[in-house]
Amino acid sequence: MVRTLDAEEILRDGVLTFFGVPGSPYTRKMAAVLRYRRIPYRMVLGSQVTGNIPMAKPPLLPTFLLPGSDGRLEAVTDSTPLIDRFEREVPHRSVRPLDPALKVIDLLIEDYADEWLTKAMFHYRWAYAADIDKASRVLPTWSRKPMSDEELAAAGAMVSSRQIPRLRYVGSNETTGPIIEASYHRYLDIFEEHLKSHRYCLGARPGGSDFGMFGQLTQLAHFDPTSMAVTMERAPRVYGYTGSVEDLSGLEPEDSDWVEMSDLPSTLLALVAEIGRVYAPLLLANERAIRSGASEVDTVIDGARWTQQPFAYQVKCLGWLRASRDSLSSDDRQRLDRVLRDTGCDALFQ
Numbered sequence: 001m002v003r004t005l006d007a008e009e010i011l012r013d014g015v016l017t018f019f020g021v022p023g024s025p026y027t028r029k030m031a032a033v034l035r036y037r038r039i040p041y042r043m044v045l046g047s048q049v050t051g052n053i054p055m056a057k058p059p060l061l062p063t064f065l066l067p068g069s070d071g072r073l074e075a076v077t078d079s080t081p082l083i084d085r086f087e088r089e090v091p092h093r094s095v096r097p098l099d100p101a102l103k104v105i106d107l108l109i110e111d112y113a114d115e116w117l118t119k120a121m122f123h124y125r126w127a128y129a130a131d132i133d134k135a136s137r138v139l140p141t142w143s144r145k146p147m148s149d150e151e152l153a154a155a156g157a158m159v160s161s162r163q164i165p166r167l168r169y170v171g172s173n174e175t176t177g178p179i180i181e182a183s184y185h186r187y188l189d190i191f192e193e194h195l196k197s198h199r200y201c202l203g204a205r206p207g208g209s210d211f212g213m214f215g216q217l218t219q220l221a222h223f224d225p226t227s228m229a230v231t232m233e234r235a236p237r238v239y240g241y242t243g244s245v246e247d248l249s250g251l252e253p254e255d256s257d258w259v260e261m262s263d264l265p266s267t268l269l270a271l272v273a274e275i276g277r278v279y280a281p282l283l284l285a286n287e288r289a290i291r292s293g294a295s296e297v298d299t300v301i302d303g304a305r306w307t308q309q310p311f312a313y314q315v316k317c318l319g320w321l322r323a324s325r326d327s328l329s330s331d332d333r334q335r336l337d338r339v340l341r342d343t344g345c346d347a348l349f350q
């Protein structure tokens, strides 16, 4: 008999705990951040716990249990603010650049990974027969107790019938599918070129941007067969990077390991321009749609029509990005603006 963890035990023993699954990019992102930062943790799969645990609303993964203002553990989600909370609580091995202007670029790339690259992740997984088949046969095994073939088949059908209609949330449809794929190809080509001379996105130590990309790549490069083949064909270094970012507990980072704002690699500027080409116009069109109460985002991205459901959460993301730039001193803001000029990302802050 397998002993399951009792909820009471989790609430009592003081170990940093979160619920997640290996098929969730944000779960993988956070586990990798904690490993790199050498913050001890416990990741719990749904089937490993019994009893009443606090639930997040909406119930997203990963869900962390963290003390609230009254000291009692409460459910907390949303990876980027969680990373910043851990930065405040544990100073060593930071994933945020020391230079405040570079820190905004780190946040911008992390947000692109979380909110745009995830479109590619969701699209490849649920738009191609081979990918749907693999996800349906494997995903349920990660969160459930041992199952017979019949039970697994039924669980797989349930997962795919729940996830496929959700393609509309990320905006994957017949009009946008080709835009998403072309953008993933460009991302791979740019990042592959970058990795020819750099270990990580912002130099010789990883930033939040790396963990955001890593989370999506655990699925795109290492799990879903269609995107995995595309990744291997175009970008073997990106495939390898995905393996190494999983556990960077052995890296010894130095303050001087970050790239210099005054001398950013051209490949990093190309990545920022790619974000300006596809993600910035989407964030702005989505903001307009939400503000005007439109039922659909209907815009042009990369020269082609883009339609999707408006997404209130991404207005919040845009707000965080703007707040991070607003918090800069005027000198830092000028250094940032000089880098963003004519990349398309400058439009986010006008």
Ligand SMILES: N[C@@H](CCC(=O)N[C@@H](CS)C(=O)NCC(=O)O)C(=O)O
Pocket (backbone or CB within 6 Å): 023, 024, 025, 026, 027, 059, 060, 061, 062, 077, 078, 079, 080, 114
């Ligand atoms: N912005 C959140 C996104 C988290 C998220 O979307 N999680 C997905 C799994 S990767 C989820 O839990 N979806 C709900 C479901 O599948 O039922 C973060 O950064 O953590």
